Amino acid sequence: MPIEQNRLQILTALARKVLWLSSWTIHNANHIRPNNDGLKVGGHQASSASLVTIMSALYFSVLKPEDRVAVKPHASPVFHAIQYLFGHQTREKLENFRGFKGAQSYPSRTKDIDDVDFSTGSVGLGVAQTLFASLVQDYVSAHGWMKDRPEGRMISLVGDAEMDEGNIFEALLEGWKHGLRNTWWIVDYNRQSLDAVVREGLWEKFESMFRNFGWDVVIVKYGRLMQAAFAEPGGAALKHWIDTCPNQMYAALCFQGGGAFRKRLNDEIGDQGAVSRLIDARGDDELLALMSNLGGHDMASMIEAFESIDHDRPVCFIAYTIKGVGLPFQGHKDNHAGLMTPTQMETWRARQNIRPGYEWDKYEGLTQDPASLDAFLKQVPFVQQGTRRLSADVIEVPAHLSFKPAPSMSTQQGFGLVLNELARGDSELASRIVTASPDVTVSTNLGAWVNRRGLFARAEKADLFRSEKIPSTFNWDFSPKGQHIELGIAESNLFILMSALGLSSSINGVRLLPIATLYDPFISRALDQLNYACYQDARFMVAATPSGITLAPEGGAHQSIATPLIGIAQDGLASFEPAFVDELAVIMGWGFAHMQRESREQGDEASGMRSGGSVYLRLSTRTIEQPARMMTPELQLGITDGAYWLRRPGPNCSIVIAYTGAVAPEAIEATGLLGDSVRDIGLLAITSADRLHAGWTAARKIRRDRRNPQHLSHIEKLLKPLPRDCGIVTVIDGHPATLGWIGSVCGHRMEALGVEHFGQTGTIQDLYRHHGIDANGIIDAAESLSLGAPVLHRKMAV
Ligand SMILES: Cc1ncc(C[n+]2csc(CCOP(=O)(O)OP(=O)(O)O)c2C)c(N)n1
Ligand SMILES: [Mg+2]
Numbered sequence: 001m002p003i004e005q006n007r008l009q010i011l012t013a014l015a016r017k018v019l020w021l022s023s024w025t026i027h028n029a030n031h032i033r034p035n036n037d038g039l040k041v042g043g044h045q046a047s048s049a050s051l052v053t054i055m056s057a058l059y060f061s062v063l064k065p066e067d068r069v070a071v072k073p074h075a076s077p078v079f080h081a082i083q084y085l086f087g088h089q090t091r092e093k094l095e096n097f098r099g100f101k102g103a104q105s106y107p108s109r110t111k112d113i114d115d116v117d118f119s120t121g122s123v124g125l126g127v128a129q130t131l132f133a134s135l136v137q138d139y140v141s142a143h144g145w146m147k148d149r150p151e152g153r154m155i156s157l158v159g160d161a162e163m164d165e166g167n168i169f170e171a172l173l174e175g176w177k178h179g180l181r182n183t184w185w186i187v188d189y190n191r192q193s194l195d196a197v198v199r200e201g202l203w204e205k206f207e208s209m210f211r212n213f214g215w216d217v218v219i220v221k222y223g224r225l226m227q228a229a230f231a232e233p234g235g236a237a238l239k240h241w242i243d244t245c246p247n248q249m250y251a252a253l254c255f256q257g258g259g260a261f262r263k264r265l266n267d268e269i270g271d272q273g274a275v276s277r278l279i280d281a282r283g284d285d286e287l288l289a290l291m292s293n294l295g296g297h298d299m300a301s302m303i304e305a306f307e308s309i310d311h312d313r314p315v316c317f318i319a320y321t322i323k324g325v326g327l328p329f330q331g332h333k334d335n336h337a338g339l340m341t342p343t344q345m346e347t348w349r350a351r352q353n354i355r356p357g358y359e360w361d362k363y364e365g366l367t368q369d370p371a372s373l374d375a376f377l378k379q380v381p382f383v384q385q386g387t388r389r390l391s392a393d394v395i396e397v398p399a400h401l402s403f404k405p406a407p408s409m410s411t412q413q414g415f416g417l418v419l420n421e422l423a424r425g426d427s428e429l430a431s432r433i434v435t436a437s438p439d440v441t442v443s444t445n446l447g448a449w450v451n452r453r454g455l456f457a458r459a460e461k462a463d464l465f466r467s468e469k470i471p472s473t474f475n476w477d478f479s480p481k482g483q484h485i486e487l488g489i490a491e492s493n494l495f496i497l498m499s500a501l502g503l504s505s506s507i508n509g510v511r512l513l514p515i516a517t518l519y520d521p522f523i524s525r526a527l528d529q530l531n532y533a534c535y536q537d538a539r540f541m542v543a544a545t546p547s548g549i550t551l552a553p554e555g556g557a558h559q560s561i562a563t564p565l566i567g568i569a570q571d572g573l574a575s576f577e578p579a580f581v582d583e584l585a586v587i588m589g590w591g592f593a594h595m596q597r598e599s600r601e602q603g604d605e606a607s608g609m610r611s612g613g614s615v616y617l618r619l620s621t622r623t624i625e626q627p628a629r630m631m632t633p634e635l636q637l638g639i640t641d642g643a644y645w646l647r648r649p650g651p652n653c654s655i656v657i658a659y660t661g662a663v664a665p666e667a668i669e670a671t672g673l674l675g676d677s678v679r680d681i682g683l684l685a686i687t688s689a690d691r692l693h694a695g696w697t698a699a700r701k702i703r704r705d706r707r708n709p710q711h712l713s714h715i716e717k718l719l720k721p722l723p724r725d726c727g728i729v730t731v732i733d734g735h736p737a738t739l740g741w742i743g744s745v746c747g748h749r750m751e752a753l754g755v756e757h758f759g760q761t762g763t764i765q766d767l768y769r770h771h772g773i774d775a776n777g778i779i780d781a782a783e784s785l786s787l788g789a790p791v792l793h794r795k796m797a798v
Contacts, residue, residue, distance in 0.1 A: 002300070002304070003299075003300050008300055008303075009368070010372070010376050011056060011057065011060055011061060011303070012299050013366045014056055014060050014085065014373070014376075015052050015056035015057075016365075016366070017362070017363070017366060018052050018055070018081045018082055019049060019052045020352055021077075021084060021085075022048050022049075022080070023048075023348075024359050025077045025081065025095075026048075026077055026097070028094075028095060028097065028359075029097040029098050030339055031345075033099075044074050044077055044105065045077075045329075045339055045340070046324030046327065046330075046335040046336060047075060048075050048076070048077045048078045049324050049326055049327055050296065050321040050322060050323050050324070050325055051072060051157055051296075052325075053296060053297045053302060054157065054302055054321075055078050055079065055082060055157065056299070057299055057303050057306065059380070059382055060377075060380050060382075061380070062307070063381065063382040064153075065383075065384055065385040066149065066388075067152045067153045067382075068117040068130070068152055068153075068154050069118070069157065070117065070126030070130050070154075070157065071107045071116075071118075071120060072120065072123075072126075072158060072162065073107070073120045073122075073126070074159070075157060076103075077097065077103075080094060080112075080114060084362075086377060086382075086383050088113075088114045088383075091360045093113065094360070095360075106119070106120055107120055108535075109537065115387060115389065117388075117507070118536065119532065119536045121532075123161075123165055124162055124164075124165025124166075124167045124168050125165075125167060125496065125528065125529060125532050127165075127168050127171070128168055128170070128493070128496045129156075129499060129500060129532075130154035130156040130184075131154070131172070131175045131314075132496050132500035132501075133154045133503070134175075134180060134183045134314075135180065135500070136497075136500045137182065137507075138179075138181065139456060139501075140504060140508045142458055143480070145508070145510040151312075152182065153182045153183070156184070156185045156186065157188060159188055160188060160192075160198055161192070161194065163202075163206065164193075166492075167492045167496070170488075170493050171492075171493055172210075172213050173213070173490075174487060174490065174493050175213065175314065176213045176214055178485075179457075179458055179459075180214075181312040181313065181314065182312050183314040184309075184314070185316045186319060187206065187316065187317065187318045189296065189318050189319055189321060190296075190323040191247040191250075191323075192251065194336045195336070196333055198247065199247075200247055203219065206318055207219065207316075214314070216311070216314070217315070217318065218308070218315060218318070219318045219320075220295030220301055220302060220305045220320065221294065221295045221318075222242075222293075222295055222298075222301070222320075223295055223297060223298025223300075223301050224293070224300050226294070229278060233278070234274030234276070235278065237269055238275055238278060241269055242291075248333070249264075250331070251322070251331040251332070251333060252331065253291070254288075254322050254330050255329065255335075257288055258282075258283070258287040258288035258291075261287050262279060262284065262287055265279050266279070292322055292325060292330070294321055294322060295319055295320050296320050296321035297321060297322070302319065305317060305319075323336075324338060327340065328340060328344045328348070353365040389506050390508065390509030391505060391506065391509065392504075392509055392510055392511035394596045395428050395429050395432050395511055396429065397589055397592045398589065399589070400585070400631070401418050401421070401585045402418075402421050402585070403420075403421050403581060403585055404417055404420075404421070405582075405626065407626060408624060408625050409581050409624070409626055410620055410622050411580075411584050411619040412444065412445050412620060412621050413445060413581070414580075415543050415545070415584060415619055416445030416447070417448075417581070418581075418584065418588055419448065420452070423449045423451075423452035423453050424452065429592060432511055432512055432513045433483060434483050434484070434485065434501055434512050434513070435484045435514070435515045435517065436485040436498070436501070437516065438487045438488065438490055438493065438494045438522075439486075439488060440518060440519060441484065441486060441517065444517035444518065444519070444545055445545075446484065446517055447473065447474050449483075450474065450475070451474060451475045453482065453484060454475075454478070454481065454482035455476060455477065455479070455482040455485070456479070456480070456484060456485050457478035457479065458480055459478075460479045461477070462478075463476040463477045491523070491526035492526045494518060494526060495516070495526045495529035495530045495532075495533050496529050498533050498540040499529070499532060499540075500538070501540060502533060502540040502595075503536060503537075503538045511596065513540075513592055513596075514540040514541070515540065515542075515543060516540060516542045516543070517543045517545070518544055519558060520544035520546065520547035520560040520618060520619075521547075521557075521558050521560040521563070523542075523544055523563055523566060524562065524563070524566075527566065530570065531570065533614070534571055534572030534613070535571070535572070537572065538614070539595040539596065539612070539613070539614055540614050540615075541591050541592075541595065541614065541615045541616075544560075544563065544618050546620055547577075547618045547620055547661075547733070548560055548561075548661070548733030549758065549764075549767045549768075550620050550622045550662040550663075550733050551621055552763055552764045552766070552767050553761075553763065556759035556761045559759065560734070560758075561735050561755050561756065561757075561758050562734075563618060563734065564577065564618065564660070564689060565734075565737060565738055567690050568689055568693055570616070571610075572610070573613060573615070573616050573690075574591070574594060574610075574613055574616070575617075575618065575690035575691075576591075576617050576618070576688045576690070576691075577618040577661040577689075577732075577734075578661070579659070579660070579661050579662065579685065579687075580626055580664070581626060582629070583639045583687050586631065587615075587687065587688075591615035594613060596612070597611050597613075598612055600612075607695055607699075607713070608698030608711075609691070609698050618661065620661060620662040620733075622662045624665050625665070638687075638714075639687050641688075641691060642686060642689070642690070642691035642692035642714055642715070643658075643685060643687060643692055643714065643715065643718055644685055644687075645684060645685075645718070646668070646683040646684070647683035649721075649722060650679075652680045653681065653723060654726055654727065655674060655678050655681045655682070655728075655782045655785065656681070656683070656684055656719075656729070657674075657681070657729050658683075658684035658686055658728055658729070658731070658739060658742060659684070659686065659730070659731045659732065660732040660733075661733055662733050664685070666768060666773065666774050666777075666778060667731055667778060668683065670775040670776075670782070670795075671683045673779060673791075673795060674782055674791060676792045686730075686732075689738045689739055692713075692715045693715075695714050695715065696715050696716065696745060698713065699711050699713035715742065716745055716746065719745050719748065722748065725749075727751070727782065727786050728743055728750040729751045729778055729781045730742055730750060730751070730753065731753040731754065731773050731777075734754055736753055736754030737752065739752055739754075740752035749785055750785070751784060753781055755773065756771075757771075775795045776795050779794055779795075
């Protein structure tokens with residue numbers, strides 16, 4: 001249905017305002033209140049401009065409160081300007097764009113105040129996030145948790161060069177497998193990237209690819225002015241010229257202006273009567289307005305395209321645009337970092353009728369009366385429900401998660417046992433767990449859980465092997481009530497799905513407790529996705545297994561060294577590497593609570609550490625003897641704070657062995673052998689280098705800030721009683737730097753053992769010996785630290 005004239009005029013006026021405000025925000029940050037150490041705000045002005053009409057059409061007319069949008073990173077000023085007009089963003093933050101606590105240069109869920117749905121910045125990730133957010137909405141809906149809430153559309157504003165990111169293609173395939181719905185991707189087809197002009201005919205590739213995956217494709221190429229001109233005599237020739245003009249040339253002409261267009265048109269079309277009259281009838285400005293009236297800059301065309309969608313299939317809109325449209329550097333291939341000079345800004349300001357000193361006034365320069373604009377903005381569908389962030393109740397976590405004990409087990413096996421126990425019960429906690437794995441469900445021990453809880457799909461699909469009564473250990477039934485999402489082998493998708501599942505309380509008002517399993521080395525493959533999931537404050541648990549060189553017989557290529565350091569360094573992720581299954585059960589229980597805790601700027605009250613977040617469990621396939629012990633509250637606390645004494649040191653302790661994870665048997669054995677030479681020896685079980693380190697950093701800050709001069713972190717309390725000349729040997733199947741800082745806590749000499757090179761195959765014993773993390777390696781290190789007298793006993797070679 002054609003858009004009503006009055007509405008069109010208001011929307012066009014608002015879009016003009018958005019272009020002004022976003023450009024002024026950038027100009028202000030560069031020339032008026034520079035707050036960025038001389039660094040110009042690049043990559044925003046031109047990138048933003050190309051989306052002004054499309055975003056104005058969406059936010060001021062098309063979007064409903066339940067829709068969620070991932071905004072192209074560099075369109076952040078446009079997003080902030082729109083929210084400013086709604087009264088959701090402050091002038092102060094815009095004036096402080098990119099400054100400390102000012103509006104962010106890429107929309108941020110956690111740092112911006114104006115109702116950002118998805119944080120973007122790393123191109124490609126926001127796009128795929130909308131696809132997975134839609135699958136999560138389907139999951140919530142299929143489980144009957146949407147109640148009366150309408151389904152939202154998950155919308156992404158995509159740069160055309162952003163489409164180069166491989167994660168988008170990985171997501172597309174997964175979306176197809178899961179019958180994706182309610183997803184719109186709007187490609188800002190400005191045919192420019194950061195460096196250059198994109199290849200010819202890219203749209204055709206996009207079109208066939210999206211159709212191939214079952215998407216509807218809507219191409220919005222010509223605006224109203226163009227369409228009207230095409231209907232004039234000679235219009236067909238003009239259209240043909242536009243359609244065949246190379247991207248570079250079109251961009252260059254847009255930059256050069258109406259005169260250049262006229263010359264080129266005349267040169268190339270020649271004198272053909274009708275079309276020449278069509279061109280001659282327009283002055284240079286008019287001709288430029290016509291030639292830059294591509295679909296993406298035409299409010300009526302965009303609204304019509306959006307409103308024409310009457311189905312829930314995914315849609316890709318390819319909207320033709322000009323990068324930097326309406327600004328002096330429109331179309332120039334170097335315009336990514338283009339900025340208006342103060343003189344250009346003054347000229348443009350005058351053309352916009354903006355008086356000096358009134359730049360931030362909402363309706364300055366518009367001809368419409370402010371009251372009617374106010375009234376219009378108040379009735380916009382998008383803002384009808386105020387803030388769009390939802391919340392969900394905390395799901396209770398039992399005091400103890402149980403598992404069926406065995407004398408010897410691996411932590412990976414234990415992980416499967418804890419989940420199996422949860423799957424057998426009928427707790428609310430179990431009903432909110434949703435697992436996902438990139439084709440390693442079985443090999444990461446999720447099989448028992450999946451057998452009981454089933455796989456998720458919107459339509460039932462029975463396991464044929466089961467219906468045919470062919471014996472199989474695993475039951476692969478799909479149903480809308482299933483609780484496992486099986487992904488193809490793409491770790492990128494896994495973490496973006498975690499990000500979407502982990503935001504469900506805020507987006508769907510329904511709390512989910514997502515758990516991902518993958519092989520530990522492949523965390524690196526999707527590190528940016530993991531980082532962004534954490535940055536958005538999505539909450540999930542990652543079980544990464546097998547890990548380290550301990551997976552020895554599996555082969556050198558799968559060994560992970562750096563992941564414990566990632567675990568320490570990744571913001572928003574509490575990392576653990578338990579050695580024993582009883583520790584793991586405690587950590588998982590703590591983890592489910594941690595995943596639901598509110599984040600607070602100032603951190604946790606008592607420890608100063610980050611409150612709430614996601615959880616990373618680095619697990620192992622090594623079967624080791626399990627301790628038979630009572631889980632006391634003190635032990636429980638030690639495990640979740642990061643360490644406890646497995647053998648408490650006495651007052652004359654000269655050596656402490658501190659170990660993490662699967663090397664526990666070597667540490668225990670070395671302690672035993674050393675015991676013959678050294679009487680007073682401590683054995684410290686470290687379950688989380690990350691929590692220990694974070695607690696230590698936070699404690700120093702608490703003391704420095706004089707909030708509590710007596711406050712000690714957990715590791716300080718553990719190490720303070722040790723004599724000053726006590727040596728510490730740390731050992732981990734991972735990079736030695738993971739524990740290498742522990743000597744600094746109270747000034748003890750130390751040796752940090754670990755793995756620095758990977759790839760060698762062999763038995764666990766071969767490899768531990770090779771890397772010096774076997775019992776004798778630990779004893780050698782202890783000897784080098786201690787005490788003069790040589791050690792009496794070592795382990796015999798077998
Ligand atoms: C993962 C990642 N790599 C590189 C960048 C730097 N970068 C920002 S924008 C951009 C080009 C974007 O081009 P396009 O998507 O076409 O958007 P346009 O600027 O044309 O609107 C690049 C390379 C980034 N933000 N993220
Ligand atoms: Mg582009």
